[in-house]
Amino acid sequence: MSREVEQTNRRLLRARDAMDRAYAEPLDIRSLASIAHVSEAHFIRTFSATFGETPHRYLQRRRVERAMFLLRRTEKSVTDVCMEVGFSSLGTFSRTFSDIVGVSPTTYRQRGEVIPYVPSCFVMAWTRPSSFGEARDKTR
Template identity: 35%
Template sequence: MLRQSMFAPAERAVASRLLADAEASLERDARRTRECLRRLAALIEAPSDSAQGPGAIARGGLAPWRLRRVEAHVDRRLASPIAVAELAAVAGLSEGHFCRAFKASVGQTPHAFVVSRRIERAQDLMLTTAEPLSQVALQCGLADQAHLTRLFRRHVGATPLAWRRTYRQEH
């Protein structure tokens, strides 16, 4: 149960739904679970202001519709190179303004966000397919298996092969 002091009533309802959805999808859909938990973490980390209603924009942040467009674009194009200029164009903003607003909204730079999504996609592919790691790397927009291994170890704390062996056994 979520403490009442942590969230306003509307935020508490959203957080409860996200937790329930994550729990329900835990066994069957790792990607959906990860997305629910990512959104819940963003809700928890966001500064709470009782004057702001649901869907309020973080000061200096992106409008929710712009953020959704950028996230969808990143997810569609993960296998390809993604430039900040491209994301700024999707959001309809200059590169500088986009980078500042994106970081205010998400808490990380656009590049770090893209890398995180690539690692998440790699994890999904490693759990759901038997593709060799070199193919997983290419499908995630990374240059080669070595690139995947460097980024994966930095973000997850284990090599892709060790992670795959550990988590494939659980599923």
């Protein structure tokens, strides 16, 4: 791997880490591209090529991952979870959650998707939403 590619990958990882840390905050492409020290268009292209999804989809998936945890482990309302993870619209949250997970947030909570006594590292690996926008099992 060339030095230039390594440097670009490091910069992209910095931007992705910023999304992981501040997923609930309003993040825009301009600020993420500045973290990576590249133009906005180059950032979107390179991020997509490197991580297999657009920065916007990655951020949505991170927010949904956190929402899944909050729905499983807290009694907060779906609306409160929606706002806490960074969505500004309940409709967008529900649609995005359903697209990624395959069921609505309410159905997900009612089904209690996590089986007791399973180590959390396995649960996180298994329940991590697909980066391709399809649920693992839409028949559930």
